[in-house]
Amino acid sequence: MSRESSIRFVAVVAALCVLCVGVSGCASISSGGYEFKSGITPPAVVSNLMQNKTVVLFITQNNCPDCEQTRPLIANLQSQYSGENVTFVNFNVNDNMTSQSVAKTYGVTSTPTTIVLRKDGAAASFVGVFDPNTVKSAIDDARTTY
């Protein structure tokens, strides 16, 4: 191998390493199309809920039609995971500063946003009326991965 080829080879390997480390360090993309993003420090109100549990945050606002449409889907999931160490919490950003702070921490700009949190704090977000099967897969992933 010539000197030029060796340098090119090393550069390609280094680039691939950086790419792999970057991807695995930030997010893991599932076959379901959602991804768990890490690196977000949960606010105290959320970390208190986690305590070795999977947590599902449901971020809503008043007078948001899709929030009302999504509420029964959340209730249905909640009943499916009853007694399964999964906590569902609704934060209405119109209610108080705590809810606003939670929304801001997770970069929520539209409602409803449903966020599945793994025990390590990594978060998968679903904006709008979600497909229940996809969110269920994310919850199952969150429960089994960490």
Next chain:
Amino acid sequence: MDVDEQAKKIKDWAKRYAEKQGIQLNPDEERVDEVAKGLAVRQEKFGKRYCPCRVMTGDAKEDRKIICPCVYHEEELKAHGMCHCKLFSTKEE
């Protein structure tokens, strides 16, 4: 002006806007009424038609982007045939 009256005015405005833009109001009238009411409530409270499905930041410059019709609606109509709050939709062929 009460909220219902304001919502009706907003609905009339939205219809005119849609016609002008070559789009339409969501054919689901119940949905249009819900969004118009949400817009009316925010207009009453904050003085502008802030989208009821988007989170206000408190930064006036940033929040200007979500005054209906928001800066995102054209892209959303192109991508999904509807804006995020489902007030406007593209015309059915």
